[in-house]
Amino acid sequence: MSVKKFVIRGQKPLEGTVTISGSKNAALPILAATLLADGCCTLRNIPQLTDIMVMCEILSELGCSVTKPDGSSVMVDPTHLSRNAVPYQLAGRLRGSFLVMGPLLAKTGNASIALPGGCPIGTRPIDLHVKGLAALGADIRNTQGSVIARADRLYGAKIYLDFPSVGATENIMCAAVLAEGESFIENAAVEPEIVDLANFLCSMGAKITGAGTDTIKIKGVNCLVPTQYTIISDRIEAGTFLAAAAATGGCVTVKNILPDYLKPLTAKLTEMDLSLTVDEEAITIKGNGDPRSVDIKTLPFPGFPTDMQAQMTALLTISQGTGIVTETIFENRFMHAPELNRMGASIKVAGRSAVIEGKSSLSGAKVKATDLRAGAALVIAGLAARGDTEISDIYHIERGYDRLDEKLRTLGAQIIRITDN
Ligand code: EPZ
Numbered sequence: 001m002s003v004k005k006f007v008i009r010g011q012k013p014l015e016g017t018v019t020i021s022g023s024k025n026a027a028l029p030i031l032a033a034t035l036l037a038d039g040c041c042t043l044r045n046i047p048q049l050t051d052i053m054v055m056c057e058i059l060s061e062l063g064c065s066v067t068k069p070d071g072s073s074v075m076v077d078p079t080h081l082s083r084n085a086v087p088y089q090l091a092g093r094l095r096g097s098f099l100v101m102g103p104l105l106a107k108t109g110n111a112s113i114a115l116p117g118g119c120p121i122g123t124r125p126i127d128l129h130v131k132g133l134a135a136l137g138a139d140i141r142n143t144q145g146s147v148i149a150r151a152d153r154l155y156g157a158k159i160y161l162d163f164p165s166v167g168a169t170e171n172i173m174c175a176a177v178l179a180e181g182e183s184f185i186e187n188a189a190v191e192p193e194i195v196d197l198a199n200f201l202c203s204m205g206a207k208i209t210g211a212g213t214d215t216i217k218i219k220g221v222n223c224l225v226p227t228q229y230t231i232i233s234d235r236i237e238a239g240t241f242l243a244a245a246a247a248t249g250g251c252v253t254v255k256n257i258l259p260d261y262l263k264p265l266t267a268k269l270t271e272m273d274l275s276l277t278v279d280e281e282a283i284t285i286k287g288n289g290d291p292r293s294v295d296i297k298t299l300p301f302p303g304f305p306t307d308m309q310a311q312m313t314a315l316l317t318i319s320q321g322t323g324i325v326t327e328t329i330f331e332n333r334f335m336h337a338p339e340l341n342r343m344g345a346s347i348k349v350a351g352r353s354a355v356i357e358g359k360s361s362l363s364g365a366k367v368k369a370t371d372l373r374a375g376a377a378l379v380i381a382g383l384a385a386r387g388d389t390e391i392s393d394i395y396h397i398e399r400g401y402d403r404l405d406e407k408l409r410t411l412g413a414q415i416i417r418i419t420d421n
Helices: 024-036 050-061 095-108 127-135 166-176 192-203 235-248 259-271 306-316 336-341 372-384 404-410
Strands: 003-009 015-019 041-044 065-070 073-077 110-114 139-143 146-150 158-160 182-186 207-209 215-219 228-230 251-255 275-278 282-286 322-326 346-350 353-357 366-368 388-392 414-420
Touching: 003 372, 015 404, 024 041, 024 050, 024 073, 024 095, 024 166, 024 192, 050 065, 050 073, 050 095, 095 110, 095 127, 095 146, 095 166, 127 139, 127 158, 127 166, 166 182, 166 192, 166 215, 192 207, 192 228, 235 251, 235 259, 235 282, 235 306, 235 372, 259 275, 259 282, 259 306, 306 322, 306 336, 306 353, 306 372, 336 346, 336 366, 336 372, 372 388, 372 404, 372 414, 404 414
Parallel strands: 015 251, 041 228, 158 182, 366 388
Antiparallel strands: 003 388, 003 414, 041 073, 065 073, 110 146, 139 146, 182 215, 207 215, 251 282, 275 282, 322 353, 346 353
């Protein structure tokens, strides 16, 4: 089997401007929600990622017509929806596959979804999804590795989430839009991707208020009309490039972004004595060669995003001082630490925290991507390290970054993608 790798020659300061692609974590729930429409939806600013490709395969497997008129648009027509089961060989490839459950149940009254896969960053249960859909009247149970749900009709309900789960908020919202009566999701997730999904659903005629706050109200309607919609840009891709620029002491502008969505990150980078200029749809960062270490604690939005934790841990390995990173969202999201230590970093992990002794520089080494954001952290470390770094298992990275190596090369990075047979 061929193994794809990145080979990076480090210590080249990144310079220039990069255009950020559409958000993976907005595109996945919105693609799933196209099942709800009575006709063909056109989505724009869709990133080119393997997770998106698999979601399109899932929609096709269900009987939708899925076409890609150009590199960043997808058209989905569920008119001939004919199946309601997603097998493990598709569902097991990404966490987002389970986001099909809510829309499919609401549209057809039947759904059988194999338990999802995705990054091994924790057990990632779906109990909150199941609890919410059951509250709406679904007969839903977990059997032999699949979740099977049935409902002749869904009825509005008041649902309190024990944790502001992004996926559970999305699944419940997508089911409630066609339920009879009013639903309330309390302690809902408030991430920007929730707002984007709600805006998409409202553009199809859904009646949703409160998205972006911890209480979302949904007034059920009888049907949803097809629409055209442009996905928001990817705040985590943007943050990854800002961290890479800081790690190489370069000067980079990320454009086509919504700076407000990056505030938790830009506040932390400013705390590290890095110089940032924020414009309407762009942020420019100027690395100063020796950022100051800080402490980071991941929290639900608007706290510091867990999806930027690995990348910032990589930056802290070459910052001045000691930084403590506390990961409160997932129980196994420090798999990048041993790989970074192979490059000369000094990271000690104890439970949910990692202590990072900053140092002058890292040395290139052979390392392995273990999950999407851990892979991004290794790219950042490779860009900053002396010598060559070889990163294997880059399929993890390509699940969630749209042409990352290509974009880095436009910023002057020496990175190539090789295939070892
Ligand atoms: C979404 O995952 C994102 N994925 C993740 O991004 C992101 O890290 C996460 O939200 C948090 O922001 C997509 O949107 C496709 P959660 P999701 O449900 O929905 C627990 C990336 O790198 N939980 O908010 O799975 C769960 O175990 C990926 O792009 C339950 O206990 O996240 C975790 O500890 C990684 N029961 C916490 O909540 C449930 O039913 C957060 O999970 C659901 C979740």
